[in-house]
Structure formats: structure tokens, C-alpha cells
Amino acid sequence: MSIPGFAAWLDSPLGRRVIAWEQERLDLAVADVFGFNAVQIGMPQCDFLRANRIPLRLHAGCDRQADVRCDPAALPFASQSIDLAILPHTLEFHPDPHQVLREIERILIPEGQVIVLGFNPLSLWGLHKRTLRRREGFPWNGDYLSVLRLKDWLKLLGFEIDRGAFGCYTPPCRQEKWLHRLQFMEAAGDRWWGFAGGVYMLRAIKRVRGMRLIGPKWKKSRLPARALRPIAEKGRLE
Secondary structure: OOOOOHHHHHOOHHHHHHHHHHHHHHHHHHOOOOOOEEEEEOOOOOOOOOOOOOOEEEEEEOOOOOOEEOOOOOOOOOOOOEEEEEEEOOHHHOOOHHHHHHHHHHHEEEEEEEEEEEEOOOOHHHHHHHHOOOOOOOOOOOOOOOHHHHHHHHHHOOEEEEEEEEEOOOOOOOOHHHHHHOOHHHHHHHHHOHHHOOEEEEEEEEOOOOOOOOOOOOOOOOOOHHHHOOHHHHHHHO
């Protein structure tokens, strides 16, 4: 079961603009993440793991195109088995987003990373959503999460916020010509109102309290000074 209206939105000028921004940011974010297992939960039509070099990369979710069909709130992966997880607009279109994050915390290894993509309610996109009489179809039928709220949830689960980015400052116009005319707002938004982008990316690292890395013991233990005394000297003392 896919998100209603997502396929049509993906082929629209606005959808292509958003996906292009998200793909560019994620290509940079996942390129330096290493490990053995990575999973993208939701939106299998987009390969947000393409720039990553982890050997096993899976798409999970309710969509038929997913490699592993499952509910994001009950992931069929062992605890502490995933190095990288990507949630592309998964939280805002799930009835229990907090449970989804709890599952992410469970399956990630210590120091594992999660990257969340979301629509920003504190933006022109959020304002447009609030003015709609009928919020049908993607992306207006979701429950947008603010970055501050998402950060609070992640911190409660033991995550440390690593970095983030905002984009898509232009109004959510349907026509390509208006998106092109308002393109100047992208540069202006990054400079003057960086928190008001229509879309955001947030990256966090799972921290485990009391855990420390144990390296090899290079320093050799010293023998007691008494054991180094020559036998001849020992005889003279006696």
C-alpha cells in the first residue's frame, strides 16, 4: 500500500523539484557512511542509497516495490543490525511516527546513523497546507513534523543531532514557469531565512551511554625491578 497521490506528485514539476533537491543532499550525506547493512524505509521509487557503498542496501515499507514489505512500526530486522537508515517522508505519513523512531533506535548499531526527510510546517508549504479546505493527495495529507519536535524525539531516544539542511523555499506552485520565475528565492532563502525551507533533511547518530571503544593493548607490562636483579649480585648480598 503506497501513499495516496504520491505517484502523480512524483511526475509533477513540483515533485521533480523536491526529489532533485533531496537526492542531491542525500548523495552527499550517505557517501561517507560505512558498514554492512543499510535500509531505506518508504518511497522505493527513489533510490536515496545510490551513493552509499555499504554492501547490503534494502528498501523496506508497505509498497509493493519494496524489497522487504513490512510496517515501519514493526521492522523485521534484528536489534543492532543496521548501520544506516533513511526515512524519506515516512514519519509524517504514518499513524504512529514515534513508534517508527523507536524501531529505528532498536535496529541501529551503536554509532549507527538515521537520516530523516520531512516537510517543514514552518514554511510557505506549511502555510499553504493550512489554507487548503481539502487536504487530499500527497503531500498535503500528511502530518508535518517541525524540526524542533523531531529533534526532541530523537534526543529522548538517545540520538545526537549531527547536521541538517533546508531547501525548496519557493511557494509550492504547480506550474513549471512559476517555479522557474521564483528560483531566486532559493538563494535568498538559504541566506536570509534558512529555517523556512519547505523541505528539510536531518541526520542523527545513535549514542550508547557507557560504551567505549577498546583498542589493542600495545604497552607491554613491565617486570618487577626485583626480578631483573642479576643472579651474581643476589649471591653477594647473601
